Amino acid sequence: MSYINIAKNHRHLPYLVLAVLEFFLLFLSLYIVKAIQILLNVLPESTLSSDPVVAMIYAAFLSCDSLAMGVYLAMMRDSFKAMFFRTLVAYCFLGVLSLSLLSSIWPFFNLVGSNLFWVVMVSTGLTLIARRIFNRLVASDRLSLRVLVLGTDATARQLQIECEQHRRSLNIRVVAYLGSAQAAIAPSQCAALPEDLLRYCIDQRIVEIIVAQQERRGSDDSNALMNELIRCKLHGIAVTHALSFYERELQRVKLDILEPSWIIFANGFPVSRLRDLTKRLFDLSICLVLALVLVPFMTIAALLVFFETGRPILYSQVRVGKGAHRFKIYKLRSMRQDAEQGGNAVWAKANDDRVTKVGAFLRNTRLDEIPQLWNVLRGEMSFVGPRPERPEFVAQLNEKIPFYAHRHTVKPGLMGWAQLNYPYGASVADAKGKLEYDLYYAKNHSLLMDLLIVIQTVEVILLGKGVR
Secondary structure, three states, rough: OEOOOOOOOOEEEEHHHHHHHHHHHHHHHHHHHHHHHHHOOOOOOOOOOOHHHHHHHHHHHHHHHHOOOOOHHHHOOHHHHHHHHHHHHHHHHHHHHHHHHHHHHOOOOOOOOOEEEEEHHHHHHHHHHHHHHHHHHHHHHOOOOOEEEEOEEEHHHHHHHHHHHHHHOEEEEEEEOOOOOOOOOOOHHHOOOOHHHHHHHHOOOOOOOOOOOOOOOOOOHHHHHHHHHHHHHHHEEEEEEEEHHHHHHHHHHHHHOOOOHHEEEEOOEEEOHHHHHHHHHHHHHHHEEEHHHHHHHHHHHHHHHHHOOOOOOOOEEEOHHHHHHHEEEEEOOOOOOOHHHHHOOOOOOOOOOEEEEEHHHHHHHHHHHHHHHHHHHOOOOOEOOOOOOOOHHHHHHHHHHHHHHHHOOOOOEEEOOOHHOOOOOOOOHHHHHHHHHHHHHHHHHHHHHHHHHHHHHHHHHHHHHOOO
16 A cells, blocks of 8 residues: 554655655755765865764754655645745755854864755755656556445545545545445546456456445445455555545544544554553653743733733643543733623634734744743643633534544644644634544654654744634
8 A cells, every 4th residue: 555554653654755755855965965066176174074973863853844845735736836935945045054053062063154055955856856746746647546436425526525525645546436326426536346346356456345335234235336346446546435534644533424433443443551651751841942942022021011912921722631621721812802892702814803912923923822932831731732722612513523522632732733734713613623633643753753843833833723
């Protein structure tokens, strides 16, 4: 298949191969620049190191910067132009800034000035060429995985819509939808269920069958279909439930087809003292470092709030945490003092007129969230997890959205999987969309996933995504 399971998270194998190739190209960039300097007899302001440790650190930093700017997601979902500009920001801004800071505090890593400029330029050129070639290869229909969808009803139609929306990232080709041509799928894309499903799959070079219909047990047709699926499975053709397909390919749990039995019997939803310990140590380590770094910014932000609208500078709200436990979170005030007259909870909306000018800046840069580091230190929140909601909204959402209460099986966080993948939510429909990502995180969370979310959140902060 085109994916690999790393720490319970499915990663597309082609993009992992590209990441490894890019790391190698970044590593080589130092030696290419050094070779050009020798060939042209150029005397740089300082000697360019040929130490492989320096080259590896350089490659690691720029690889993380690519992740932080969502370069690989842009390759899967957006145009080459979007990826190009994200690459420039990742390398020429984040990369130069982070490497310059590293050089200033660690003399061993002596990559500065014109040397750094030319190495970054060579790296940018090499990686853009590699990504251009990769995009053309991935877009080729010859490399797409050929799959069948078993079903033509509303579930199959929704799957079809999702596959069309994410065509660039999925890299699959649906050969046919098996079932009645009178259902939700266009007749031209439907095919009758063949008598010999295995032979049909072999002839059509099918590598996977996605089951997107309700199981009908007991009937002769149902038993015959089950036997055909078993034959395909035993001959190396993957048979996947639509829910597992959503989880694997789109990294979310599709609520419309979620059954309680899947939660009970599926692997995941880890609960262990070791995981709790590693997550707590991860939270404390990052929290303490950020607390030290952000103290000056916190002070300036607090003064700006005070000078614009006076006191209070901080405000608190009750939120719902792990196990439905209630606690107070703290934020720098970004709205007027009378934002919620009468004490009634109100959803934020686009271009909310309650937000002050300083508050808009704080929200865009996420500086208003800094006081929540105190909640992380107290253990009420984690650094990564679903965003905590207010009790008034939770009571409403528990009634209207199935499985909503299960997002409280993990600690809420300052940043989360839903925040990376779903725009700002201010309605029941948005809460449902975010819940699909929250349940995916609750099922598959790991230290590696937390680290990747932290790195990718840099893009959210720099681009001001998901702010109202």
